Amino acid sequence: MKIEVLSDKSALIERSLHLTVTKMTTAIAERGVCTIALSGGSTPKPLYEAIAAQQLPWEKIHVFWGDERYVPPNDLNSNQLMARQAWLDRVNLPEENIHPIPTDEVEPTVAASKYEEHLQTFFQISSGEFPRFDIILLGMGDDGHTASLFPHTEALQARGLITVGNKQDELRITFTVPLINHARCVMFVVAGADKKSALAQVFATDADDFSYPSRLIQPQGELWWLLDRDAGEELQVSTAAES
Numbered sequence: 318m319k320i321e322v323l324s325d326k327s328a329l330i331e332r333s334l335h336l337t338v339t340k341m342t343t344a345i346a347e348r349g350v351c352t353i354a355l356s357g358g359s360t361p362k363p364l365y366e367a368i369a370a371q372q373l374p375w376e377k378i379h380v381f382w383g384d385e386r387y388v389p390p391n392d393l394n395s396n397q398l399m400a401r402q403a404w405l406d407r408v409n410l411p412e413e414n415i416h417p418i419p420t421d422e423v424e425p426t427v428a429a430s431k432y433e434e435h436l437q438t439f440f441q442i443s444s445g446e447f448p449r450f451d452i453i454l455l456g457m458g459d460d461g462h463t464a465s466l467f468p469h470t471e472a473l474q475a476r477g478l479i480t481v482g483n484k485q486d487e488l489r490i491t492f493t494v495p496l497i498n499h500a501r502c503v504m505f506v507v508a509g510a511d512k513k514s515a516l517a518q519v520f521a522t523d524a525d526d527f528s529y530p531s532r533l534i535q536p537q538g539e540l541w542w543l544l545d546r547d548a549g550e551e552l553q554v555s556t557a558a559e560s
């Protein structure tokens with residue numbers, strides 16, 4: 318695990334951009350394609366805007382979402398809408414390379430199953446197997462949740478690829494813990510003093526995993542925590558500026 322504390326939000330976004338582009342380029346060089354799953358919320362929007370300004374082989378990049386609010390794709394709360402406006406609508410990334418989570422099924426469980434089947438088809442895997450995303454971007458809420466894996470919810474124990482999550486009564490579709498943990502590279506991008514106390518619990522030796530679900534993210538591949546100083550100043554790590 319690598320933890321970096323950047324001096325402020327813009328330094329955090331700059332570092333996140335550099336790492337993301339490096340991982341994309343490496344994946345394409347090694348396997349001819351990059352598969353990346355996006356996080357939602359507000360933190361990553363400037364990162365997506367910065368990625369859109371890069372010169373990349375867009376036709377070799379496939380974009381998925383690690384979670385989605387169960388709303389139409391034109392809803393202001395849609396993670397898909399945010400990423401399209403900040404990034405995907407600004408570059409020549411083929412529509413067939415964009416893999417949004419369906420949110421138009423009457424039953425969210427049907428939507429979760431459909432996305433799971435879509436991943437199995439895309440990655441050419443059988444039931445019970447897990448794909449290895451090149452990059453999974455994650456944020457963290459002030460309660461220690463990540464993706465739509467909220468404290469003390471059933472989603473935390475799901476063992477397939479995709480499950481239904483819930484933030485109180487707000488329904489979500491989310492990657493599961495085991496799917497995230499099969500990634501080649503998981504990258505948390507976290508900013509703001511409001512995340513400080515949850516981060517202390519996530520990195521504590523004896524906190525409860527189901528109370529702070531980000532603790533469950535222990536990938537076989539690389540795990541990066543990129544923090545701004547407001548979020549990470551009390552963690553006992555060297556700051557990126559000093560390292």
Ligand SMILES: O=C(O)[C@H](O)[C@@H](O)[C@H](O)[C@H](O)COP(=O)(O)O
Nearest residue numbers: 357358359360456457458463464
């Ligand atoms: O759908 C979502 O909201 C995200 O996937 C969620 O996990 C987000 O990353 C955190 O809640 C942090 O959100 P902020 O970046 O807005 O603080």
